Amino acid sequence: MGKFTTFLKRSICLSAVLLLLMLSNVGYAQQSTSNYLKKYKPVSVELMQETGVPASVILGVAMLESGVGTSRNAKLLNNHFGIVGKNNLSKTAPGTKSRYKQYASAVASYEHFVEVLARKKWFSQLKGNPEFAVWLKHMNHSGYSSAGHEWIRKVTNIINRYKLYKLDEGMDSVARGATWLTVGMPPATDDR
DSSP: OOHHHHHHHHHHHHHHHHHHHHHHHHHOOOOOHHHHHHHHHHHHHHHHHOOOOOOOHHHHHHHHHHTTTTSHHHHHHHSSSBBBOOOOHHHHHHHHHOOOOOOSSSEEEEEHHHHHTTTSTTHHTTTTOOOOHHHHHHHHHTTTTTTTHHHHHHHHHHHHHHTTTGGGGGGGOTTOOOOOTTTTSSOOOOOO
Protein backbone atom coordinates (compact mmCIF):
# COMPACT_ATOMS: atom_id res chain seq x y z
CA MET A 1 0.00 0.00 0.00
CA GLY A 2 2.98 2.36 0.68
CA LYS A 3 4.23 2.37 -2.91
CA PHE A 4 0.75 3.16 -4.24
CA THR A 5 0.32 6.06 -1.78
CA THR A 6 3.71 7.48 -2.74
CA PHE A 7 2.85 7.14 -6.44
CA LEU A 8 -0.50 8.84 -5.86
CA LYS A 9 1.10 11.73 -3.93
CA ARG A 10 3.73 12.23 -6.65
CA SER A 11 1.07 12.12 -9.36
CA ILE A 12 -1.01 14.75 -7.55
CA CYS A 13 2.03 16.98 -7.04
CA LEU A 14 3.06 16.63 -10.67
CA SER A 15 -0.48 17.40 -11.82
CA ALA A 16 -0.58 20.49 -9.60
CA VAL A 17 2.74 21.73 -10.98
CA LEU A 18 1.60 21.18 -14.58
CA LEU A 19 -1.68 22.97 -13.87
CA LEU A 20 0.18 25.95 -12.42
CA LEU A 21 2.47 26.09 -15.45
CA MET A 22 -0.51 25.99 -17.81
CA LEU A 23 -2.29 28.73 -15.87
CA SER A 24 0.81 30.94 -15.89
CA ASN A 25 1.04 30.52 -19.67
CA VAL A 26 -2.63 31.47 -20.04
CA GLY A 27 -1.98 34.54 -17.89
CA TYR A 28 1.00 35.48 -20.04
CA ALA A 29 -1.04 35.04 -23.22
CA GLN A 30 -3.83 37.20 -21.83
CA GLN A 31 -1.34 39.89 -20.82
CA SER A 32 0.29 39.71 -24.26
CA THR A 33 -3.12 40.12 -25.95
CA SER A 34 -4.03 42.97 -23.64
CA ASN A 35 -0.76 44.77 -24.43
CA TYR A 36 -1.24 44.22 -28.16
CA LEU A 37 -4.77 45.62 -28.06
CA LYS A 38 -3.66 48.62 -26.00
CA LYS A 39 -0.88 49.37 -28.48
CA TYR A 40 -2.73 48.86 -31.78
CA LYS A 41 -6.36 49.83 -31.10
CA PRO A 42 -5.55 53.54 -31.56
CA VAL A 43 -3.68 52.81 -34.81
CA SER A 44 -6.61 50.75 -36.12
CA VAL A 45 -9.18 53.39 -35.21
CA GLU A 46 -7.14 56.16 -36.80
CA LEU A 47 -6.73 54.14 -40.00
CA MET A 48 -10.48 53.43 -39.98
CA GLN A 49 -11.19 57.16 -39.75
CA GLU A 50 -8.79 57.90 -42.61
CA THR A 51 -9.73 55.07 -44.95
CA GLY A 52 -13.19 53.69 -44.12
CA VAL A 53 -11.85 50.18 -43.38
CA PRO A 54 -13.41 48.97 -40.10
CA ALA A 55 -10.98 48.95 -37.19
CA SER A 56 -12.33 45.51 -36.26
CA VAL A 57 -11.14 44.13 -39.59
CA ILE A 58 -7.74 45.80 -39.35
CA LEU A 59 -7.09 44.67 -35.79
CA GLY A 60 -8.73 41.24 -36.11
CA VAL A 61 -6.67 40.30 -39.17
CA ALA A 62 -3.49 41.65 -37.53
CA MET A 63 -4.12 39.64 -34.37
CA LEU A 64 -4.62 36.43 -36.32
CA GLU A 65 -1.83 36.85 -38.85
CA SER A 66 0.76 38.04 -36.31
CA GLY A 67 -0.16 35.71 -33.47
CA VAL A 68 -0.93 38.86 -31.47
CA GLY A 69 2.51 40.21 -32.33
CA THR A 70 4.40 37.05 -31.38
CA SER A 71 4.91 35.50 -34.81
CA ARG A 72 8.30 35.31 -36.47
CA ASN A 73 7.09 37.68 -39.20
CA ALA A 74 5.88 40.24 -36.68
CA LYS A 75 9.11 40.10 -34.67
CA LEU A 76 11.66 39.98 -37.50
CA LEU A 77 9.86 41.82 -40.27
CA ASN A 78 7.29 44.06 -38.51
CA ASN A 79 4.77 42.25 -40.73
CA HIS A 80 1.47 41.90 -38.88
CA PHE A 81 -0.66 40.85 -41.87
CA GLY A 82 1.18 38.04 -43.62
CA ILE A 83 1.75 40.14 -46.73
CA VAL A 84 4.23 38.63 -49.17
CA GLY A 85 7.05 40.79 -50.54
CA LYS A 86 10.70 41.76 -50.34
CA ASN A 87 12.81 41.78 -47.21
CA ASN A 88 16.46 42.04 -46.26
CA LEU A 89 16.59 39.20 -43.74
CA SER A 90 19.63 37.71 -45.45
CA LYS A 91 21.55 40.84 -44.40
CA THR A 92 20.10 41.32 -40.91
CA ALA A 93 19.75 37.64 -39.95
CA PRO A 94 22.13 35.57 -42.10
CA GLY A 95 20.78 32.13 -42.94
CA THR A 96 17.19 33.25 -42.38
CA LYS A 97 14.85 33.34 -45.35
CA SER A 98 11.27 34.48 -45.68
CA ARG A 99 8.88 35.24 -48.51
CA TYR A 100 7.13 37.92 -46.43
CA LYS A 101 7.49 41.67 -46.81
CA GLN A 102 9.58 43.60 -44.33
CA TYR A 103 8.39 46.92 -42.89
CA ALA A 104 10.25 49.71 -41.12
CA SER A 105 7.72 49.51 -38.28
CA ALA A 106 4.57 47.69 -37.26
CA VAL A 107 2.57 50.85 -37.99
CA ALA A 108 3.96 50.84 -41.55
CA SER A 109 2.61 47.29 -41.85
CA TYR A 110 -0.83 48.49 -40.71
CA GLU A 111 -0.76 51.39 -43.18
CA HIS A 112 0.24 49.10 -46.05
CA PHE A 113 -2.57 46.66 -45.21
CA VAL A 114 -5.25 49.33 -45.66
CA GLU A 115 -3.53 50.51 -48.84
CA VAL A 116 -3.72 46.95 -50.20
CA LEU A 117 -7.45 46.86 -49.44
CA ALA A 118 -7.98 50.30 -50.99
CA ARG A 119 -6.67 48.98 -54.34
CA LYS A 120 -9.35 46.26 -54.53
CA LYS A 121 -12.19 46.72 -57.05
CA TRP A 122 -14.80 46.34 -54.32
CA PHE A 123 -13.23 48.88 -51.94
CA SER A 124 -15.30 51.89 -53.03
CA GLN A 125 -18.51 49.91 -52.45
CA LEU A 126 -17.51 48.95 -48.91
CA LYS A 127 -15.67 52.08 -47.77
CA GLY A 128 -17.31 53.28 -44.58
CA ASN A 129 -19.38 50.11 -44.13
CA PRO A 130 -18.93 48.90 -40.53
CA GLU A 131 -20.11 45.31 -41.22
CA PHE A 132 -16.91 43.36 -40.72
CA ALA A 133 -18.42 40.11 -42.06
CA VAL A 134 -18.94 41.72 -45.47
CA TRP A 135 -15.32 42.91 -45.53
CA LEU A 136 -13.99 39.48 -44.61
CA LYS A 137 -16.12 37.84 -47.28
CA HIS A 138 -14.79 40.19 -49.97
CA MET A 139 -11.22 39.76 -48.76
CA ASN A 140 -11.62 35.98 -48.87
CA HIS A 141 -13.05 36.04 -52.40
CA SER A 142 -10.19 38.23 -53.58
CA GLY A 143 -7.64 35.69 -52.29
CA TYR A 144 -6.31 37.42 -49.18
CA SER A 145 -5.88 34.08 -47.41
CA SER A 146 -5.47 30.59 -48.76
CA ALA A 147 -7.35 29.23 -45.71
CA GLY A 148 -10.70 30.41 -47.11
CA HIS A 149 -13.72 30.07 -44.86
CA GLU A 150 -11.58 28.84 -41.97
CA TRP A 151 -9.71 32.16 -42.11
CA ILE A 152 -13.02 34.06 -41.99
CA ARG A 153 -14.13 31.96 -39.01
CA LYS A 154 -10.90 32.61 -37.12
CA VAL A 155 -10.91 36.38 -37.71
CA THR A 156 -14.62 36.54 -36.83
CA ASN A 157 -13.95 34.68 -33.58
CA ILE A 158 -11.22 37.16 -32.66
CA ILE A 159 -13.45 40.14 -33.48
CA ASN A 160 -16.28 38.73 -31.39
CA ARG A 161 -14.12 37.47 -28.49
CA TYR A 162 -12.46 40.85 -27.98
CA LYS A 163 -15.56 42.86 -29.00
CA LEU A 164 -13.55 44.66 -31.68
CA TYR A 165 -16.79 45.49 -33.50
CA LYS A 166 -17.31 48.19 -30.84
CA LEU A 167 -14.39 50.07 -32.41
CA ASP A 168 -16.41 50.40 -35.61
CA GLU A 169 -19.08 52.52 -33.89
CA GLY A 170 -16.94 55.56 -34.77
CA MET A 171 -17.30 54.73 -38.47
CA ASP A 172 -20.08 57.35 -38.74
CA SER A 173 -17.55 60.14 -38.92
CA VAL A 174 -15.59 58.63 -41.81
CA ALA A 175 -15.59 61.03 -44.74
CA ARG A 176 -16.14 59.37 -48.10
CA GLY A 177 -13.58 61.63 -49.72
CA ALA A 178 -10.97 61.41 -46.98
CA THR A 179 -7.37 61.77 -48.05
CA TRP A 180 -4.64 59.40 -46.95
CA LEU A 181 -2.76 60.51 -43.89
CA THR A 182 0.23 59.00 -42.22
CA VAL A 183 -0.62 57.63 -38.79
CA GLY A 184 0.48 60.03 -36.10
CA MET A 185 0.97 62.94 -38.51
CA PRO A 186 -1.37 65.94 -38.35
CA PRO A 187 -3.49 66.52 -41.44
CA ALA A 188 -2.16 69.01 -43.96
CA THR A 189 -3.53 72.51 -43.46
CA ASP A 190 -4.70 74.90 -46.12
CA ASP A 191 -2.44 77.99 -45.88
CA ARG A 192 -4.42 80.43 -48.01
